[in-house]
Amino acid sequence: MLEVKGLHATVDGKEILKGLDLVVRAGEVHAIMGPNGSGKSTLSHVIAGREGYTASAGTVLFDGRDLLELEPEVRACEGIFLGFQYPVEIPGVSNLTLLKAALNARRKHRGLPEIEATDFLAWVRDRARLVKIDPKMLSRGVNEGFSGGEKKRNEILQMLILEPRLMILDETDSGLDIDALKIVADGINTLRSPERATILVTHYQRLLDYVRPDHVHVLAGGRIVRSGGPELALELEQKGYAWLEAA
Amino acid sequence: MATQPQDIQELMRRREYSAGFVTSIESDTIAPGLSEDVIRLISARKQEPEWLLEFRLKAYRRWLKMEQPKWAQVHYPPIDYQAISYYSQPKSHKDGPKSLDEVDPKLLETYKKLGIPLKEQEMLAGVAMDVVFDSVSVATTFKKKLGEAGVIFCPISEAVHEHPDLVRKYLGSVVPFGDNFYAALNSAVFTDGSFVFIPKGVRCPMELSTYFRINERNTGQFERTLIIAEEGAYVSYLEGCTAPQRDENQLHAAVVELVTLDDAQIKYSTVQNWYPGDEEGRGGIYNFVTKRGDCRGRRSKISWTQVETGSAITWKYPSCILRGDDSVGEFYSVALTHHRQQADTGTKMIHVGKNTRSTIVSKGISAGHGQQSYRGLVRVLESAENARNHTQCDSLLIGDRCGAHTFPYTEVRNPSARLEHEATTSKIAEDQLYYCRTRGIAEEEAVSMIVNGFCKDVFKELPMEFAVEAGKLLAVSLEGAVG
Numbered sequence: 001m002l003e004v005k006g007l008h009a010t011v012d013g014k015e016i017l018k019g020l021d022l023v024v025r026a027g028e029v030h031a032i033m034g035p036n037g038s039g040k041s042t043l044s045h046v047i048a049g050r051e052g053y054t055a056s057a058g059t060v061l062f063d064g065r066d067l068l069e070l071e072p073e074v075r076a077c078e079g080i081f082l083g084f085q086y087p088v089e090i091p092g093v094s095n096l097t098l099l100k101a102a103l104n105a106r107r108k109h110r111g112l113p114e115i116e117a118t119d120f121l122a123w124v125r126d127r128a129r130l131v132k133i134d135p136k137m138l139s140r141g142v143n144e145g146f147s148g149g150e151k152k153r154n155e156i157l158q159m160l161i162l163e164p165r166l167m168i169l170d171e172t173d174s175g176l177d178i179d180a181l182k183i184v185a186d187g188i189n190t191l192r193s194p195e196r197a198t199i200l201v202t203h204y205q206r207l208l209d210y211v212r213p214d215h216v217h218v219l220a221g222g223r224i225v226r227s228g229g230p231e232l233a234l235e236l237e238q239k240g241y242a243w244l245e246a247a
Numbered sequence: 248m249a250t251q252p253q254d255i256q257e258l259m260r261r262r263e264y265s266a267g268f269v270t271s272i273e274s275d276t277i278a279p280g281l282s283e284d285v286i287r288l289i290s291a292r293k294q295e296p297e298w299l300l301e302f303r304l305k306a307y308r309r310w311l312k313m314e315q316p317k318w319a320q321v322h323y324p325p326i327d328y329q330a331i332s333y334y335s336q337p338k339s340h341k342d343g344p345k346s347l348d349e350v351d352p353k354l355l356e357t358y359k360k361l362g363i364p365l366k367e368q369e370m371l372a373g374v375a376m377d378v379v380f381d382s383v384s385v386a387t388t389f390k391k392k393l394g395e396a397g398v399i400f401c402p403i404s405e406a407v408h409e410h411p412d413l414v415r416k417y418l419g420s421v422v423p424f425g426d427n428f429y430a431a432l433n434s435a436v437f438t439d440g441s442f443v444f445i446p447k448g449v450r451c452p453m454e455l456s457t458y459f460r461i462n463e464r465n466t467g468q469f470e471r472t473l474i475i476a477e478e479g480a481y482v483s484y485l486e487g488c489t490a491p492q493r494d495e496n497q498l499h500a501a502v503v504e505l506v507t508l509d510d511a512q513i514k515y516s517t518v519q520n521w522y523p524g525d526e527e528g529r530g531g532i533y534n535f536v537t538k539r540g541d542c543r544g545r546r547s548k549i550s551w552t553q554v555e556t557g558s559a560i561t562w563k564y565p566s567c568i569l570r571g572d573d574s575v576g577e578f579y580s581v582a583l584t585h586h587r588q589q590a591d592t593g594t595k596m597i598h599v600g601k602n603t604r605s606t607i608v609s610k611g612i613s614a615g616h617g618q619q620s621y622r623g624l625v626r627v628l629e630s631a632e633n634a635r636n637h638t639q640c641d642s643l644l645i646g647d648r649c650g651a652h653t654f655p656y657t658e659v660r661n662p663s664a665r666l667e668h669e670a671t672t673s674k675i676a677e678d679q680l681y682y683c684r685t686r687g688i689a690e691e692e693a694v695s696m697i698v699n700g701f702c703k704d705v706f707k708e709l710p711m712e713f714a715v716e717a718g719k720l721l722a723v724s725l726e727g728a729v730g
């Protein structure tokens with residue numbers, strides 16, 4: 001589904017990714033771990049298409065197509081979703097307005113008519129229940145006045161509503177209490193299917209206790225320095241990253 | 248490479264003015280220039296009574312002694328008042344159409360292009376419309392239905408003949424002929440506009456609407472609107488404005504007077520989309536307008552709602568004089584400036600009566616090199632026991648070459664007054680647009696969504712049919728704002 005080959009990427013002229021390779025197939029869950037500043041968020045933004053995050057070499061293919069030449073909104077409509085490490089507040093635009101526009105953009109991309117207002121509300125209510133978000137909160141501005149945990153759950157809610165094929169969750173588990181962590185994990189598992197794939201950027205084993213990854217990678221100094229199975233995450237939890245960086 | 252302010256500005260620059268076409272129609276235009284003779288000529292063309300000519304001449308003589316106001320935060324070269332033509336009417340209109348069937352088909356076509364069908368059967372149900380083309384009113388619809396309710400809605404030039412006592416009683420009673428430079432000019436040369444009279448106890452059965460269009464080159468438009476709501480009456484009135492795209496500036500100096508007696512209410516809404524000029528600031532309308540409402544009666548209410556997206560320069564402060572005890576004044580405003588547009592707009596709330604209340608909600612959007620000032624005055628006189636005001640004043644900046652300024656003035660002479668003022672300035676941030684895009688929403692739509700969200704407290708005050716229009720107008724104004 002996603003094929004990253006020899007990717008070099010610069011942010012503000014500074015090279016952050018230095019030859020990164022990653023292959024994610026449909027049905028798989030990949031965990032990406034690694035020290036702060038190693039380029040995990042940079043990779044997420046390059047895939048999502050943030051301007052200013054420029055690939056200077058290498059390729060990124062999605063379903064065999066060159067992803068890097070697509071606008072971010074087209075990538076989203078094609079099924080890529082990024083759960084932000086720091087979700088953005090948009091005061092004045094309600095969560096419902098954003099969600100409806102997002103759903104309809106996707107439908108338009110596929111040549112479908114706009115969703116009926118009643119169907120939309122029913123769908124949103126149904127999904128909000130899964131992440132224990134009071135639908136009333138959705139009339140407020142996007143992430144406006146939401147706590148850290150609420151923002152993260154709201155990212156998962158958006159994901160559940162939009163049903164992407166490739167989910168990239170950038171430290172969605174950071175700063176969550178155990179109940180919220182379970183809710184987030186349930187949300188991810190709800191969408192887990194043979195047609196979909198997930199990339200979890202995380203620092204903690206505890207998320208992986210609930211969402212068992214097929215592959216674990218360590219990103220350090222802009223490259224994948226080690227890959228393995230779920231046991232690699234446990235090893236990292238014990239030993240930290242220093243032994244890998246030294247290697 | 249990031250969506251820097253320049254990119255957003257690039258988007259904004261490509262906005263197109265869809266009302267910018269010219270209708271080729273033969274016109275009867277008085278040669279440019281202003282003098283007592285010209286005023287006498289206008290008055291004679293309109294076969295006006297002597298008192299009205301006197302009113303005009305007094306205003307003109309006062310105007311000659313006045314100076315263009317300099318305090319507003321707007322800049323433009325001196326206006327040559329002798330280069331403007333003060334009267335223009337479509338030729339085919341000489342004797343005035345008796346019904347819509349007699350209106351020049353070219354005019355009907357013009358309004359159709361603007362999305363304003365004049366044939367009654369095609370019109371929005373429940374909206375009566377008066378249409379002013381350059382200096383004269385060309386059509387008023389649904390006259391009969393309104394007549395049955397006792398409502399008078401007609402061109403003011405017609406009201407001068409048909410209802411002289413009413414016009415004479417109220418004209419200039421809210422905005423005196425020498426009120427300010429532009430109001431004096433308007434009083435001297437005004438040609439047409441709408442007249443509305445809602446008798447005691449009548450709730451106007453439909454929305455009233457006037458559509459203003461400037462077509463001729465080098466003409467000014469000086470319309471005069473007068474709305475009177477007697478005891479317990481209610482009316483909702485909307486005006487819309489467009490002009491062709493031209494390289495030179497054109498002057499528009501209107502006066503609007505509103506009067507409410509006891510328990511009456513007037514809701515006055517404006518969607519102003521005069522030609523704003525091009526990217527470099529060539530052309531566009533100078534919009535110097537005096538709008539004032541007088542809450543003469545107790546428990547009466549006047550609400551101004553305006554969506555100002557057009558004009559090269561906007562100078563406009565719809566105001567309320569809260570004379571009656573327990574009267575209420577409201578001002579809801581959205582103003583958009585980009586390219587080289589300048590707007591200095593706001594309101595005045597003058598609290599005279601006891602327990603008078605006023606609300607001000609101003610939303611300013613600036614993009615490109617647009618410059619915008621909110622200028623508001625809340626004045627509480629000694630007599631105004633228990634006056635209340637709430638002012639909310641928000642600015643949204645798109646890019647970093649535009650500007651927003653606020654000048655809130657207060658003068659309080661009664662210690663029981665309570666005034667609250669809140670102000671915010673925000674920017675459409677790059678990360679907000681990026682966030683929307685990662686959800687599948689294109690940049691242009693995201694900008695429009697954010698701007699509409701910013702304006703929603705004002706849009707909800709517009710009559711339903713027009714709230715949608717206003718949202719669309721903003722979207723069009725922002726069209727091309729994103730690559």
Ligand SMILES: Nc1ncnc2c1ncn2[C@@H]1O[C@H](COP(=O)(O)OP(=O)(O)O)[C@@H](O)[C@H]1O
Pocket residue numbers: 011012014016034035036037038039040041042043
């Ligand atoms: N907008 C930016 N401008 C300049 N440097 C940045 C920017 N964003 C991230 N960086 C730098 O890029 C490197 C990688 O950051 P990031 O991808 O956020 O790491 P991680 O998510 O793994 O903690 C860091 O050195 C960080 O300081």
Ligand SMILES: [Mg+2]
Pocket residue numbers: 040041042085170171
């Ligand atoms: Mg990060």
